[in-house]
Amino acid sequence: MYRYDEYDRALVQARVEQFRDQVARRLSGDLSEEEFLPLRLQNGLYLQKHAYMLRVANPYGTLSADQLRVLAKIATDFDRGYGHFTTRQNIQFNWIELEQVPDILQLLADHDMHAIQTSGNCVRNITTEAFAGVAGDEVMDPRPLAEILRQWSTVNPEFLFLPRKFKIAISSSASDRAAVRAHDIGLYLYRGGSGEMLLDVMAGGGLGRTPILNERVxxxxxxxxxxxxxxxxxRVYNRYGRRDNKYKARIKILVKALGVDAFAKEVEREWELIKDSDAELTEKEYQRVAAGFAPPVYERLDLIDPEYGAWLARDPQFGLWVQRNTQPHKVAGYASVILSTKPGASAPPGDVTGEQMNTVADLAERYGFGEIRVSHEQNLVLPDIRKQDLYPLWKKLTEINLAKPNVGLLTDVIACPGGDYCALANTRSLPVTRAIQERFDNIDFLHDLGDLTLNISGCVNACGHHHIGNIGILGVDKKGEEFFQITIGGAQGKNSSLGKVIGRAFRAEEVPEAINRLLQAYLDYREAEEPFIETVNRIGLDPFKERVYPTPTDAAQLKLEEASV
Amino acid sequence: MKNIITTVNGVSGVVHDDPWSMPGEDESDNRDFQIVSLERLLALAESGERLQGQYGVMLHPDDDPDILLPWLASLRLIALQFPRFSDGRAYSQAYLLRARYGFEGELRAVGDVLRDQLAAMRHCGFSSFAIREDRSAEEALKGLEVFDLIYARSVSTPQPLFRRR
Known part of the structure; x- marks a missing residue:
């Protein structure tokens, strides 16, 4: 992991003092709420429905065991015992007192962490995939550049008051597991013909009210x-992005308005004037940062461990878990383990208790190299586990309810906190999530369905990334009543696509049955091992619509609905 | 103008006798220390006239600063506007005027200018600050006494931190 030096440390420490002073001025009335708003947002502090919510940055989703213990301490001492991991690899605490925030930030700063720019109209946490540095299909580790971008964007004075939030993701694997195409800037890192590091830069992506996938610039x-x-x-965005309408202020609207070619030309013109300057990155700096991400000292292990093989044969439950919740590692004899935070009814997606965090930190030290990752799917990852340790690790994860073998399956739902917490949401996404997880709890059925993502957002802001779920659910308010609109065909990764609405929206209680009909249609139409998304791509929406809306009334309503979409 | 903080050679202080007037306040042709609107500057140029003595101009946040190129050497002051403190366009204008076009006169932040934005403004090249009139300039001065380390380069620290580490 990257280790802070005296500059990094001085910056986060000074930031705590600055915010302590700002909180004091807010409490004394010197700062109005309107003036305080951007200051607190740039320190990750939102005012939610019931309390303040603090979003802590986990840069590119990497945490040390000690840092995870700090998060556990915040959950236990300052919140109600749990935190919520987000799609952008951060963690949110939902029940925070304003007066205590400076002390929480101090605790973070003392462990080389912060909540800087996790909100506000500025560059947010730089994200990458959870398996960076260890993935079997990785070209190179994207984290040194992610850290360099983190530093560059932190308190960059020119870009703290952009028209709107700005999200950057970087990936360097055959599969893009970082939803790169849904970002304001998406970066694919690869090697050129003579081994040099190159980047493809995409701009203008984002979900929300107007979902758009970014395009290469x-x-x-x-x-x-x-x-x-x-x-x-x-700079182009800061100068020319719209500021008159919050919903048209993201860079995607500017890119669309200018056209991607004209936008790219504008950027190119600006870049020509600054590229050969002191701002050009140096090999020395790259090496300094990359040293922090040097691989740990792996043992030389056989590809196949006899004991591990024996457990696989003996315990089918373990086999199921290995199949779904581990990922190939680039070093022989190792695997990366995904801890599903989606046990079903007992906890909402992404929620992890302080107690669980402490145990995970211990396990990371005992079985790994003391490192934990957060995934875009809101799960946790232990990146370096010897295959021979998988069985005892699985046993321990089962004890703390983090071993549901459902990674990548229907119940591995990405969900926003929804109306239960969020002041923006107009529907409650969590009860619908729970109802779906309860209805489709049969693990054999889930495994038979295979790879299938279901994402749910409680409002059009799309924090649950519903547009890029194979099945997407969007909560909409209709005259004070909650309805849920279903899309299919969305996907993240290199073949990203945005889901399409299948028809009229459903009441909350109707959603599980509607999903069931979608699934039954898929099972009827699929060929061999074809995943859900490929069936949708092959046969289109109509066969699904017919099965979900069998009656003429439904069909008629569907037409009306389509006319209004 | 009232409630002005200026920074000269790295030292900031409240100015009690700032001579400048905002566009529209006092536009008698022979008066020094007028800040004129860009429209007026362009109109005067059109009619072949030239402002005499010390004068400044105010840009709208949408204006491209390169429109001032013909005047940069004679302009004593350029005022950039913050219609709301959350509107960050003037930070980029300031960067361009200083780093790209080499403007060396006074760069003044006007509008919704508050204590907690001053350090970032200074980084981008602002050298004077018209603090919003309902706020104390003496209090706001503390906004320039903060620790303001950044990683990226800026107008005030042209070398990014990684070249100095």
């Missing part, structure tokens, strides 16, 4: 220019 950018090119994109 620069191919083969040499890595030394990552900061100057990003600076050029941000």
């Amino acid at each position: 620069k191919q083969g950018l040499p890595w030394q220019h990552i900061l100057t090119y990003t600076e050029a994109v941000l």
